[in-house]
Amino acid sequence: MERAIFVNGLAAQFILVALFGLAVWAMIGRARGGRRLPRIRKIPGLEAVEEAVGRATEMGRPVHMTYGLGDIDDAPTFAFWGMLGHVAQLCARYETRLIQTNNNYLVMAINEEVIRQAYAETGRPDRYEADDVRFLSPWQFGYASAVLGLFQRERPAANIMIGTFMAESLIFAEAGHAVGAVQIAGTANTSQLPFFMAACDFCLLGEEIYAASAYLSRDPVLTGSVVGQDFAKMVIFALIIVGTVVENLWPHNWFWDLLSR
Amino acid sequence: MTPSDALEVLSNHLVPMAMTRAQIWVAAMATLAIFSYVWRENPVFRLAEYVFVALATANGVVMVYDSYLKPFFVLDVGQQGRYALLIPFAVGLLIYARSIRGLGWLSRLPMSLWVGYGAGYVLAWSPQPLFVQLRDTFVRFYQTYPDGPLAGRFWPGGTVNSVLFFVGVITTLMYFFFTVERRGPAMRWSSAVGRWTIMLALGAAFGTAVQGRMSLLIGRIQFLLGTWLGWLR
Numbered sequence: 001m002e003r004a005i006f007v008n009g010l011a012a013q014f015i016l017v018a019l020f021g022l023a024v025w026a027m028i029g030r031a032r033g034g035r036r037l038p039r040i041r042k043i044p045g046l047e048a049v050e051e052a053v054g055r056a057t058e059m060g061r062p063v064h065m066t067y068g069l070g071d072i073d074d075a076p077t078f079a080f081w082g083m084l085g086h087v088a089q090l091c092a093r094y095e096t097r098l099i100q101t102n103n104n105y106l107v108m109a110i111n112e113e114v115i116r117q118a119y120a121e122t123g124r125p126d127r128y129e130a131d132d133v134r135f136l137s138p139w140q141f142g143y144a145s146a147v148l149g150l151f152q153r154e155r156p157a158a159n160i161m162i163g164t165f166m167a168e169s170l171i172f173a174e175a176g177h178a179v180g181a182v183q184i185a186g187t188a189n190t191s192q193l194p195f196f197m198a199a200c201d202f203c204l205l206g207e208e209i210y211a212a213s214a215y216l217s218r219d220p221v222l223t224g225s226v227v228g229q230d231f232a233k234m235v236i237f238a239l240i241i242v243g244t245v246v247e248n249l250w251p252h253n254w255f256w257d258l259l260s261r
Numbered sequence: 262m263t264p265s266d267a268l269e270v271l272s273n274h275l276v277p278m279a280m281t282r283a284q285i286w287v288a289a290m291a292t293l294a295i296f297s298y299v300w301r302e303n304p305v306f307r308l309a310e311y312v313f314v315a316l317a318t319a320n321g322v323v324m325v326y327d328s329y330l331k332p333f334f335v336l337d338v339g340q341q342g343r344y345a346l347l348i349p350f351a352v353g354l355l356i357y358a359r360s361i362r363g364l365g366w367l368s369r370l371p372m373s374l375w376v377g378y379g380a381g382y383v384l385a386w387s388p389q390p391l392f393v394q395l396r397d398t399f400v401r402f403y404q405t406y407p408d409g410p411l412a413g414r415f416w417p418g419g420t421v422n423s424v425l426f427f428v429g430v431i432t433t434l435m436y437f438f439f440t441v442e443r444r445g446p447a448m449r450w451s452s453a454v455g456r457w458t459i460m461l462a463l464g465a466a467f468g469t470a471v472q473g474r475m476s477l478l479i480g481r482i483q484f485l486l487g488t489w490l491g492w493l494r
Binding site (some may be wrong): 010013016017020029037038039040041043071072073074075078106109110112115136137139141142143144145148149152158170190191193194195197198199204206208211215226227229230232233236237239240241243244245246247248255256259 | 295298301302306307309313314316317318319320321356359368369372374376377378379380382383384387388390392393396398399400401403404408420431434437438439440441443444459462463464466467470474485
C-alpha cells in the first residue's frame with residue numbers, strides 16, 4: 001500500500017508553497033496584531049470606483065456588476081466578491097441601485113449574501129433589492145445577449161466587470177460604451193485583457209484584481225495577505241535570477257531538475 | 262488541415278449543407294435579429310434575446326437532468342446501491358433553504374463547503390504548472406542554431422530573444438509588486454519597462470483576437486450571402 005505523504009519529486013514545490021502560505025499567515029497575524037505593514041501602492045483604476053458610483057448617483061441610473069463566466073471555485077471570483085462588497089456598500093450609502101447579473105447559480109447565491117451583508121453593514125438593509133441580483137442564463141452567449149438587452153433597458157451609468165471573462169468581454173464592454181457607462185474592468189485572463197483595455201475607461205491588469213479589495217477596504221487582514229503574496233513574488237524573483245545565472249553556468253543542473261516535476 | 266480550418270469547414274459548409282431550408286431561414290432570421298442591435302435595441306433583437314435565453318435555460322435543465330440527475334439516481338443509487346451519495350445530495354439540496362424564511366442560514370453550508378473545496382483544489386493543483394513555468398524562465402543567453410548548415414554555431418537572434426524574454430519577465434514581475442513604492446530610478450524604470458512589455462504582449466493578443474473575430478464575422482456573412490441567399494458560389 002502506498003504510504004508516501006509527498007508525491008515523489010514534488011517536495012521542493014511543497015516547501016515553497018508552504019513557505020508562501022506561512023508568509024501570508026504571518027503577515028495577516030501581524031496586521032491583526034495592529035503592527036505596521038507596508039502600504040499597498042496606488043492602483044490606477046480603483047480610485048475611479050467611487051467616482052463611478054457617484055456619477056451613477058448623480059445621473060439617477062444604476063450600477064451594473066458582473067464576474068463574467070467565473071465559477072465558485074475560480075480565484076478571480078474570490079477577487080470579485082471583495083470588490084462587490086465594497087461597491088455594494090458605496091451603492092447603499094449613496095442610495096444607488098446595484099444590478100448584479102449572473103450566469104452561475106452558486107456564485108449568485110453568494111453574491112446575494114455579500115450584497116445583503118454590505119447593505120446591512122452600511123445601516124441600510126431596507127435598500128437591498130433581491131430582484132436586482134439576476135440570474136440571466138447559464139449559456140455564455142445567452143448570458144451575453146441578455147446583458148446586451150439589459151444595458152439598453154436599464155442604461156447603467158457605471159459598469160464594473162471583475163472576474164473570469166471569455167469571448168463575451170468585448171460584447172459587454174461595447175454595450176456599456178454604447179449607453180455611456182463609466183467602465184472599470186479587470187481579469188486575469190490575458191486573452192481578454194486587451195479588449196478591456198481598448199473599450200473600458202479603467203482596467204485592472206491580472207493580479208491587480210486580487211489586490212483590489214485590500215486596497216479599497218484597507219482591511220488589515222486583506223492587506224496582510226497582499227503583503228505576504230508580495231513576499232512570495234520576491235522569492236520567485238530571486239529564484240529566477242539565481243536560476244538563470246546557474247543555468248548559464250551549468251546547463252540543466254540539479255536546480256532545473258528540482259522544478260521539472 | 263489545422264483544427265481551426267476544420268472548425269471553419271464544419272461551421273461554414275458541412276453544417277449549413279445538412280440543414281433543411283426551414284432551418285436555414287430560422288438561422289438567418291436569428292442572425293439578422295442579433296445584428297439589428299448594431300442599429301439600436303429593438304423588439305426584433307429583444308425577441309431573439311428572449312428566445313436565446315429561453316433556449317439556454319431549457320437546454321441547461323435538460324442537460325442537468327440527463328447528465329447528472331438521471332445517472333445519479335438510476336445508475337449510482339438505483340443499480341449500484343451507493344446510498345452514501347445521497348448525503349452530499351441532501352447537503353446540496355440545502356441551497357434551496359434560501360427561500361425558506363428562518364432557515365436561510367442552512368444554504369450557507371453547501372456554499373461554504375463548495376468554496377472551501379475550490380480554495381483547497383486551487384492550492385493543491387495550481388502551483389505545479391507554475392513551477393514548470395518558473396523553471397522555463399531560466400533561459401540561456403548563449404544560443405546556437407538548433408539545425409541547418411550553421412547548427413551548433415552562435416545564433417545572435419536567439420541570444421537577443423533570450424535577453425528580451427528575461428528582461429520582460431523580470432520587469433513584468435516588478436510591475437506587480439504592490440507594496441514596493443516606485444520611488445528610486447531602478448524601481449521606476451523597471452516597472453515602466455514592465456508596463457510596456459505587458460502592453461506589447463496585450464497588443465499582439467488583441468491583434469490575434471480581432472483576426473479571429475473577423476473570421477467569425479466572415480463566416481456569418483458567408484452563411485447569409487451564400488447558404489441563405491445563394492449569391493455566393
